Amino acid sequence: MSKLLEKAYNTEDFRKMGHEIVDLLADYLNSAYNDENQKVLPWQNPENMLQKWESNFQKKEDFNIKNLFTDFLEDSIHIHNPKYMGHQVCPPLPISAIAELFGSLLNNGQAIYEMGPIANAMERVILEWLSAKIGYPKSAFGVLTSGGSIGNLTALLAARQSESNIDAWENGTKNQTFAIMVSEQAHYSVSRAVKIMGWGEKGIIKLPVDANFKVDISKLEEIYKKTTSENIKIIALVANVCTTATGSFDPINEIADFCEKHKIWLHADAAHGGAALFSEKHKHKLNGLHRADSIVIDFHKMMMNSALTSAVLFKIGDKSYQTFSQKASYLLKDKQAFEWHNSANRSLECTKYWMSIKPYSIIKAYGEDIFKEYVETTFNLAENFADIIMKSTDFELAVKPEANIVCFRYNPNKKQLSEIEISELNTSLRKKLTEEGKFYIVQTDLNNETWLRVTLMNPFTNIKNIEDMLDELRNIYFEYN
Ligand SMILES: Cc1ncc(COP(=O)(O)O)c(C=O)c1O
Numbered sequence: 001m002s003k004l005l006e007k008a009y010n011t012e013d014f015r016k017m018g019h020e021i022v023d024l025l026a027d028y029l030n031s032a033y034n035d036e037n038q039k040v041l042p043w044q045n046p047e048n049m050l051q052k053w054e055s056n057f058q059k060k061e062d063f064n065i066k067n068l069f070t071d072f073l074e075d076s077i078h079i080h081n082p083k084y085m086g087h088q089v090c091p092p093l094p095i096s097a098i099a100e101l102f103g104s105l106l107n108n109g110q111a112i113y114e115m116g117p118i119a120n121a122m123e124r125v126i127l128e129w130l131s132a133k134i135g136y137p138k139s140a141f142g143v144l145t146s147g148g149s150i151g152n153l154t155a156l157l158a159a160r161q162s163e164s165n166i167d168a169w170e171n172g173t174k175n176q177t178f179a180i181m182v183s184e185q186a187h188y189s190v191s192r193a194v195k196i197m198g199w200g201e202k203g204i205i206k207l208p209v210d211a212n213f214k215v216d217i218s219k220l221e222e223i224y225k226k227t228t229s230e231n232i233k234i235i236a237l238v239a240n241v242c243t244t245a246t247g248s249f250d251p252i253n254e255i256a257d258f259c260e261k262h263k264i265w266l267h268a269d270a271a272h273g274g275a276a277l278f279s280e281k282h283k284h285k286l287n288g289l290h291r292a293d294s295i296v297i298d299f300h301k302m303m304m305n306s307a308l309t310s311a312v313l314f315k316i317g318d319k320s321y322q323t324f325s326q327k328a329s330y331l332l333k334d335k336q337a338f339e340w341h342n343s344a345n346r347s348l349e350c351t352k353y354w355m356s357i358k359p360y361s362i363i364k365a366y367g368e369d370i371f372k373e374y375v376e377t378t379f380n381l382a383e384n385f386a387d388i389i390m391k392s393t394d395f396e397l398a399v400k401p402e403a404n405i406v407c408f409r410y411n412p413n414k415k416q417l418s419e420i421e422i423s424e425l426n427t428s429l430r431k432k433l434t435e436e437g438k439f440y441i442v443q444t445d446l447n448n449e450t451w452l453r454v455t456l457m458n459p460f461t462n463i464k465n466i467e468d469m470l471d472e473l474r475n476i477y478f479e480y481n
Helices: 002-006 011-034 046-059 065-074 095-108 117-132 148-163 188-198 217-229 252-262 273-279 317-324 355-367 371-393 420-437 463-480
Strands: 142-147 177-183 206-207 232-240 265-269 294-298 308-313 395-397 406-408 440-448 449-455
Touching: 002 232, 011 065, 011 252, 011 265, 046 395, 095 355, 117 142, 117 273, 117 308, 117 355, 142 317, 148 232, 148 294, 148 308, 148 317, 177 188, 177 217, 177 317, 206 217, 206 232, 206 355, 217 232, 217 252, 232 252, 232 308, 232 355, 252 265, 273 294, 273 371, 294 463, 355 371, 371 463, 406 420, 406 463, 420 440, 420 449
Parallel strands: 177 206, 177 232, 232 265, 265 294
Antiparallel strands: 142 308, 294 308, 395 406, 406 449, 440 449
């Protein structure tokens, strides 16, 4: 072996680097939790950031992992900081990162059993555990995917194969027009999945929502009749559990009644809200979830895993094999294609990293109550956030939160600003807040108006952080007006 390869695989170097980096990360966590002055987001113009790292990449210097990773840390967004209130990305539990490090080094690719024996078995254990929580039958099954977007595609491909009756995998759509019905509030990965399947814009039948951004059930029959009268075959309906923008839960039981009546596949996109299953207080929002034909739940959103780890579950476990009817003969013989322990036949990913190691380690370390506590802490925080907004005279609430997502906006001169002016004002306030880097919040469009949006992902966020953030928005307003 060359000297360079020998050095790169050196075990003592690995031990030393590992200790140094774990120390660095533990210090990061300490300061994120405790140091009020830490910025969440070291904002820099993207071009400056690019230049900085281009020149760093070219720089010839002695490698010092601690110095280099300290620089990485300085330019990263700090999700463990309680003033992080942005997108639906959780501050991962430290044990999730440790499990990931372990899984990465062993690098057990999961496509076939021999390459990832424990990974394939562990994936099944986690899927069975989650299926049982949902109330699915024992025969339910599924697959872990790298994210909810791939998860939605995986489920909808199976729906197409199951419901189209023409073996669309082999024959294409044979000039038939297929479509899915989906709330206008659905995550964009759903319409992307439709476009990937080649059904075009016609393949997306948008369902209107009510004032709480839930699918308007009263419109389903009428839309169904109109669509089918145009010779479009509806393959599936996708329910939001809950929506990305406002955290609204669609009424699953009513939707399931409709789907059963018309023999339509029901897919529940529970990427964000699925974890509410673990809370007695909130699980009623998911009533009827067990009736869905397929479900996606992201572990990296409300279950404190580092990205990415998602579950796709099928009520009828065998449907999991319908996603990809294709057989890769060099990997799998025909018979093997139906073996649970060779995940390649059910997964878009060939080499797939050992995802189950993270939820498995979390449950072994802390028990599943950790998910209940996380959901209840963050959902509760959102209720408190909404109360603060409702009591204020200068902020407005878009809708009462059902999850840990809150949409709100600043509107200091209630009667004097037009809708467009309020949207512009909030866009510019958020831009300045982001550039300051003390807090991180996001924004979304609801009914063509721009609203500020927080997802309270960090259990360390407290009422004072929320009040300070609102004050900071006020300060920015007064400074620039
Ligand atoms: C409801 C919903 N579904 C799917 C996704 C996509 O998940 P991922 O980012 O894991 O691909 C998201 C992401 O925000 C989401 O909110």
